[in-house]
Amino acid sequence: MTTTGKQIFTTLASDGTLTVELAESTFPDPTGNQVLVRMEAAPINPSDLALLTGPADLENAEYSPGRLVARMPEPFASGAKGRHDQRLPVGNEGAGTVVATGDGEMAKALMGQRVACVPGTAFSEYAIAEAAMCLPLGDVSSEDGASAFVNPMTALGFVETAKAEGHKAIIHSAAASNLGQMLNRICQEDGMALINIVRKREQVELLKSQGAEHVVNSSDEDFMAQLRSAIDATDAYLGFDPIGGGKTVDHCFKAMEQVAASKMTEFSRYGSNQPKKMYIYGRLDLGPTVLTPSYGFGWTLSGWLLTPFLHQAGMETVMRMRQRVLANLTTTFASSYKRKVNLEEMLTKNAVLDYRAMKTGEKYLVVPNG
Amino acid sequence: MTTTGKQIFTTLASDGTLTVELAESTFPDPTGNQVLVRMEAAPINPSDLALLTGPADLENAEYSPGRLVARMPEPFASGAKGRHDQRLPVGNEGAGTVVATGDGEMAKALMGQRVACVPGTAFSEYAIAEAAMCLPLGDVSSEDGASAFVNPMTALGFVETAKAEGHKAIIHSAAASNLGQMLNRICQEDGMALINIVRKREQVELLKSQGAEHVVNSSDEDFMAQLRSAIDATDAYLGFDPIGGGKTVDHCFKAMEQVAASKMTEFSRYGSNQPKKMYIYGRLDLGPTVLTPSYGFGWTLSGWLLTPFLHQAGMETVMRMRQRVLANLTTTFASSYKRKVNLEEMLTKNAVLDYRAMKTGEKYLVVPNG
Numbered sequence: 001m002t003t004t005g006k007q008i009f010t011t012l013a014s015d016g017t018l019t020v021e022l023a024e025s026t027f028p029d030p031t032g033n034q035v036l037v038r039m040e041a042a043p044i045n046p047s048d049l050a051l052l053t054g055p056a057d058l059e060n061a062e063y064s065p066g067r068l069v070a071r072m073p074e075p076f077a078s079g080a081k082g083r084h085d086q087r088l089p090v091g092n093e094g095a096g097t098v099v100a101t102g103d104g105e106m107a108k109a110l111m112g113q114r115v116a117c118v119p120g121t122a123f124s125e126y127a128i129a130e131a132a133m134c135l136p137l138g139d140v141s142s143e144d145g146a147s148a149f150v151n152p153m154t155a156l157g158f159v160e161t162a163k164a165e166g167h168k169a170i171i172h173s174a175a176a177s178n179l180g181q182m183l184n185r186i187c188q189e190d191g192m193a194l195i196n197i198v199r200k201r202e203q204v205e206l207l208k209s210q211g212a213e214h215v216v217n218s219s220d221e222d223f224m225a226q227l228r229s230a231i232d233a234t235d236a237y238l239g240f241d242p243i244g245g246g247k248t249v250d251h252c253f254k255a256m257e258q259v260a261a262s263k264m265t266e267f268s269r270y271g272s273n274q275p276k277k278m279y280i281y282g283r284l285d286l287g288p289t290v291l292t293p294s295y296g297f298g299w300t301l302s303g304w305l306l307t308p309f310l311h312q313a314g315m316e317t318v319m320r321m322r323q324r325v326l327a328n329l330t331t332t333f334a335s336s337y338k339r340k341v342n343l344e345e346m347l348t349k350n351a352v353l354d355y356r357a358m359k360t361g362e363k364y365l366v367v368p369n370g
Numbered sequence: 371m372t373t374t375g376k377q378i379f380t381t382l383a384s385d386g387t388l389t390v391e392l393a394e395s396t397f398p399d400p401t402g403n404q405v406l407v408r409m410e411a412a413p414i415n416p417s418d419l420a421l422l423t424g425p426a427d428l429e430n431a432e433y434s435p436g437r438l439v440a441r442m443p444e445p446f447a448s449g450a451k452g453r454h455d456q457r458l459p460v461g462n463e464g465a466g467t468v469v470a471t472g473d474g475e476m477a478k479a480l481m482g483q484r485v486a487c488v489p490g491t492a493f494s495e496y497a498i499a500e501a502a503m504c505l506p507l508g509d510v511s512s513e514d515g516a517s518a519f520v521n522p523m524t525a526l527g528f529v530e531t532a533k534a535e536g537h538k539a540i541i542h543s544a545a546a547s548n549l550g551q552m553l554n555r556i557c558q559e560d561g562m563a564l565i566n567i568v569r570k571r572e573q574v575e576l577l578k579s580q581g582a583e584h585v586v587n588s589s590d591e592d593f594m595a596q597l598r599s600a601i602d603a604t605d606a607y608l609g610f611d612p613i614g615g616g617k618t619v620d621h622c623f624k625a626m627e628q629v630a631a632s633k634m635t636e637f638s639r640y641g642s643n644q645p646k647k648m649y650i651y652g653r654l655d656l657g658p659t660v661l662t663p664s665y666g667f668g669w670t671l672s673g674w675l676l677t678p679f680l681h682q683a684g685m686e687t688v689m690r691m692r693q694r695v696l697a698n699l700t701t702t703f704a705s706s707y708k709r710k711v712n713l714e715e716m717l718t719k720n721a722v723l724d725y726r727a728m729k730t731g732e733k734y735l736v737v738p739n740g
Binding site: 047050051075079082083086088244245250261267268269280281283286287288289290291292293294296297298299300301302303304305307308 | 449634653658659660666673
């Protein structure tokens with residue numbers, strides 16, 4: 001018995017033509033500890049967009065029902081050589097109901113249950129998922145459980161990283177995002193100081209209304225002074241940045257060093273001895289990262305991705321993190337969405353242009369069987 | 371009994387005026403395990419220049435015997451607030467003869483000996499140094515022993531860092547420098563693969579004549595292809611860059627990722643799983659470091675400085691490194707100089723403009739009592 005259903009695929013041809021389409025798929029029977037999930041809700045995360053559309057020219061794309069064809073600009077078209085002419089499924093995570101299982105014990109125990117899962121093929125009516133990665137949702141709805149993995153584990157991962165590296169404070173940029181609001185709640189629960197960098201007055205107010213103590217606005221003229229003062233108050237020498245391009249990282253390093261240098265009693269040509277660390281975990285800005293030579297040599301900038309972090313953290317830490325997410329899905333780890341779309345609506349010009357803008361607080365939720 | 375002699379000082383006034391001058395100093399008697407060294411030779415390293423002149427406008431400075439006065443441009447004048455109006459001695463390292471000692475046993479054992487030392491005040495007729503940091507030179511001349519610390523320990527430090535982080539190959543840029551030639555010899559002795567990045571044909575030939583296997587020329591049109599091919603041959607996913615500004619680091623990360631991605635069997639939106647690491651250990655280019663978003667998230671860029679490295683490496687490693695330097699000072703760890711100057715000549719326009727250019731292979735040696 002095989003199952004058929006509709007599924008989104010993205011294909012980048014070697015000539016730079018990107019095709020995103022809804023197509024009929026056949027789903028194999030789950031084997032071993034696999035489960036087949038009838039997908040009910042899946043968020044469109046920035047990490048999905050990198051694959052789904054990337055920086056393709058969506059404004060001038062051709063749209064027809066269940067299909068869009070767009071040009072991928074250079075250097076991105078050539079740069080993504082590894083995916084040329086491959087028809088790729090999309091959608092990291094989602095939630096739905098287990099309708100078939102392999103004969104493994106873990107899988108069989110999930111039959112009929114509503115679960116959050118991480119199939120990598122979530123923009124689809126059905127998806128095959130690993131039972132070990134499924135969270136049974138109990139009374140929680142699929143919509144409430146759809147974002148149970150990427151954002152919660154990432155936000156928790158930041159705090160785990162900070163603790164493992166001996167920090168008591170974190171800087172976070174683009175901090176009014178769903179992820180940022182989650183991190184703000186986690187940090188308050190865990191007594192980790194948090195400096196939220198946002199770029200709008202409304203975002204300052206939003207985060208303050210959620211209990212944030214340190215919110216600095218990069219659009220204010222005295223942004224650097226605000227940032228220095230917050231670092232001085234918290235000793236935040238570690239930061240996480242989803243923007244990537246431009247000078248956000250540079251501003252953080254500079255402010256950290258200025259605060260550290262102001263506490264030195266003796267001049268050193270090499271700057272302060274204070275180690276400063278920043279992680280880039282996203283690329284909301286695809287421009288180059290610019291680092292000015294204004295904070296000595298005591299700094300480290302690194303990429304941060306969830307999967308390698310989880311591998312490195314080990315099974316015990318990951319299980320502890322997942323337990324915490326499951327127990328607090330509708331509170332600490334709640335997500336909110338601007339709009340719900342089904343798989344066809346997801347490929348309309350109106351929707352695509354809106355969610356690809358990745359505006360803070362304007363996340364879309366896909367309801368594949370909606 | 372106090373000793374007097376001439377010494378170089380550098381002062382940056384808060385209005386941006388930089389004064390470098392030769393002045394009469396009084397040297398206190400050494401106490402404990404201090405020694406007083408009559409300085410005979412001291413190299414002008416890039417790390418000295420950062421303090422001595424920085425990016426001051428030396429072309430339009432006022433020069434008089436034993437003195438120069440120059441404008442420090444912004445943002446460097448304000449950025450160096452920590453040193454404003456302080457009269458600072460200069461000269462990390464050098465060699466000379468111990469003419470007085472404290473009454474500590476280590477110090478007394480060095481009386482009358484020729485030593486390499488790290489006083490931080492080496493551009494001077496006399497300097498107080500710690501006995502524990504002195505290397506007795508035996509038959510080696512002061513000129514041959516003058517650069518026994520900064521370059522040898524840095525080059526050895528790169529190889530120690532690579533070994534500690536599990537690497538079997540290193541990329542080094544500006545590789546025809548004294549330090550680069552030293553690293554080339556060390557890597558051959560230790561069986562560590564080395565990719566030398568240079569920018570001139572003569573430098574390719576120089577390093578090849580010294581046994582280098584992989585030398586790539588950034589001025590060649592096929593530079594990136596050369597670099598990829600050398601990475602493919604050596605698995606070099608760690609690099610050290612003294613340039614800092616510009617795109618050297620970016621080129622290395624990009625080439626590393628392209629090689630790693632070419633070996634992948636399956637496309638990943640996040641790039642390869644190969645961790646890539648670069649260290650910036652100098653600022654030959656004071657422009658911003660530019661990182662393009664073309665190598666995923668599996669990379670780390672960090673500053674590298676000798677002193678924190680030595681602290682972290684521990685006494686046993688440091689002693690082993692020093693023994694090796696001492697035993698091979700005129701071979702593996704030999705330096706060469708373009709020109710010798712005394713303290714007065716060091717402050718002439720002709721000399722200052724020449725050594726501040728930090729051209730590869732054109733290092734100056736100061737002979738304070740010459």
